[in-house]
Amino acid sequence: MDALEQAKFDEQGLIPAIAQDFATGEVLMFAWMNKKSLLLTIEKQQAVYYSRSRKKLWFKGEESGHTQLIKEIYTDCDNDVILLKVEQVGGIACHTGRKSCFFQKLEYNNWKNTSKVIKDPKDIYG
Amino acid sequence: MDALEQAKFDEQGLIPAIAQDFATGEVLMFAWMNKKSLLLTIEKQQAVYYSRSRKKLWFKGEESGHTQLIKEIYTDCDNDVILLKVEQVGGIACHTGRKSCFFQKLEYNNWKNTSKVIKDPKDIYG
Numbered sequence: 001m002d003a004l005e006q007a008k009f010d011e012q013g014l015i016p017a018i019a020q021d022f023a024t025g026e027v028l029m030f031a032w033m034n035k036k037s038l039l040l041t042i043e044k045q046q047a048v049y050y051s052r053s054r055k056k057l058w059f060k061g062e063e064s065g066h067t068q069l070i071k072e073i074y075t076d077c078d079n080d081v082i083l084l085k086v087e088q089v090g091g092i093a094c095h096t097g098r099k100s101c102f103f104q105k106l107e108y109n110n111w112k113n114t115s116k117v118i119k120d121p122k123d124i125y126g
Numbered sequence: 127m128d129a130l131e132q133a134k135f136d137e138q139g140l141i142p143a144i145a146q147d148f149a150t151g152e153v154l155m156f157a158w159m160n161k162k163s164l165l166l167t168i169e170k171q172q173a174v175y176y177s178r179s180r181k182k183l184w185f186k187g188e189e190s191g192h193t194q195l196i197k198e199i200y201t202d203c204d205n206d207v208i209l210l211k212v213e214q215v216g217g218i219a220c221h222t223g224r225k226s227c228f229f230q231k232l233e234y235n236n237w238k239n240t241s242k243v244i245k246d247p248k249d250i251y252g
Binding site: 027029042073077079095102114 | 150199222227231236
């Protein structure tokens with residue numbers, strides 16, 4: 001049985017995926033994959049997710065150019081989560097123009113913005 | 127509105143949570159939280175998840191002693207994922223006795239075990 005067959009997708013046919021910066025270890029984003037997107041990620045060596053809101057494959061960076069080049073792919077002890085270690089092209093993973101999507105830190109019962117916008121989303125998505 | 131109210135839980139009342147080693151950046155595990163578990167995590171400053179299989183709160187480390195002490199809590203750009211930066215007590219997050227749950231690396235279409243068991247689960251869970 002190959003690796004793709006061993007991955008466990010949920011009742012919606014999806015598996016959670018975490019993207020982590022290969023060099024710094026920073027967690028960049030969280031998204032979902034279906035079987036096809038995991039297959040394409042492996043084949044292309046670039047992150048391909050599944051957009052639940054748009055109900056279609058999401059070729060990360062197709063609009064922004066901020067693709068994620070695969071360095072390593074892991075799964076967890078239960079084969080039901082994927083961890084991608086990636087090189088983040090452009091140094092921006094987040095649609096807000098920040099490096100990581102996890103820029104809001106809990107401080108005194110508020111989410112405090114801890115990182116600045118590298119590039120204005122208007123300039124990224126035109 | 128406080129931080130807990132701003133977190134977005136899905137139709138099952140759950141939010142994905144990623145635990146990352148505060149010191150090394152290693153991604154340790156992925157689990158789910160409901161509102162109560164996120165509240166308890168913040169209050170106790172220890173990771174509390176929600177077990178979907180057991181349908182109840184999961185006080186991480188309650189059996190194993192491998193609690194996760196909270197260093198920082200983040201949410202993402204959409205407020206619908208939680209990232210915990212933790213000190214992993216005992217250096218073991220995974221129920222298999224390994225540091226991280228993400229120990230299976232994709233190599234030539236197979237998941238290859240890349241880390242060794244630190245402590246036999248029989249000795250952890252008795």
